[in-house]
Amino acid sequence: MDIETVRTFVAAADAGQFQEAAADLAVTQQAVSKRIAALERDLGVRLFTRTPRGAELTIDGQAFLPHARELLRGAERAVASVRAGRRPLRVDMIASRSAASGLMRGFHRAHPDIDLDVVMLFDIEKAVAAIRSGAIDASFRAVAMPGRPLPEDIEAVRVLDEPLQLLTGPAHALAGARSVTVARLAGHRIWMPGIVPGTEWAAYYDDLVAEFGLTIEATGPNFGSDALLDTIADTPALATFMGGHTRLVWPAGYDLRRIPVTDPVPVYPHSLLWRRDDPHPALATLRAHLAAAAGGHDAAGTWAPGWAVSR
Template structure:
């Protein structure tokens, strides 16, 4: 019996997600198209693989028996295609977010021994990068990772960066040499997008009681800081290692007690892993150890908890 791999992949995604809507989104299909693929596979096999009721989706006994082999079939297919492509192209790594650390981090290890040629790209946000990984459009991603992640993806923390606050010269706190995050209450956080799309900043405002925020069009760091220079209540958060343009009247102040840390992770698909991923991950882990990128003291630092 020859199986249609598209129908097998549809079944596996639904079985892993336990949700037709989530699986359809991950595959870039409508729920109707996904249901048709699963129904076509069930018709080919002559058994029912999934049951749906008001509690959600569950595997039938036949579905539970079929799932491990179906996963192995997809893995073998994906490994074969990935091995062929690995000889033909560089490792495709998308970065995302409005900050520069992912590209600077990759640039810092790009010429390290054993690292394959890299082809960086720019994802819009974590969901877009996760979808590209799921579809096989890219090999890995590098940026801030936060739950929930789609089934079949995993990540490794690579870098923690202390965060500074930037304020204009007319801000009441502009002369401070360091600030506690809670001293920013009453100020206005400028963000490069809606707050609900910015996990770290959303958690920061909740943790430290920042009630006022304002989305500024993301036209780059210099335009955002120019807006900040004219707002006596405004502030921006940036990792301390980010090179900032010289904008008259804007200064950076370290945050302490606690120091917020921005987390950067490498994200990839577990089945199959890109054949060149190990070399990239090894280089990043080595750099993290040598450059102390993962230093963290819970008595001194604040790192948003997952979940």
């Protein structure tokens, strides 16, 4: 499959118009039409439907689009593999609203000349495998989970202790508190449907529950943060934990409360992982930036699981 034809398809899908795609690609509109027609012949399906507003993807076009994007990413990785130091620095940060996202935004502001490629991998095994294969350069994770030591070629350093907060709706029994001790949370229902067994955050909350006798419920499907906020706002009996550096937005009418947890302050230990022999020149810059911005770890009055990387 011709990669330029696939690139033209993705450009047309993003633009919604063959003319705009042609301008983006610096080719003629006729060339775009010919490439799309050739791709449709190869695939045996219609990818676009012409409309008065431009070109809309058919159902087959929608199905093909994510695979086309992956083809382009694969081609970019292939080219970058023979151009050492010229490709973007690829970093996994799990989620776009996480504390790691804030760290990477700060790095980008400090070093706008460094090209970045941010990815979001779900579990630590995939992240470590991607680091070892060279698919990514670094990942933000909580390590090292019990029974899962890092491979010898992977280095890790703790870069951020993120304090936990309690998130409640306005009718919750603790909604009016300026802060709440961990001991005071015993007996309250803390709902966290995003906890998945086997992940590093599941290991973290398992230790938190065992240490302080808390009740965390991970029942029900995880429909994402918006659905979680809806439920917390409407259910006085439920609260949830969230990181103090996690960015969430909700309607003003929800009147949700972010309440600091104290005595001790549970902190989520974020570490940066990378392969020891990764030659990307920007990786050293990222590590130096995070080291300069990092505060102390295991500070007095805080709690983190004993397995968390401290170096």
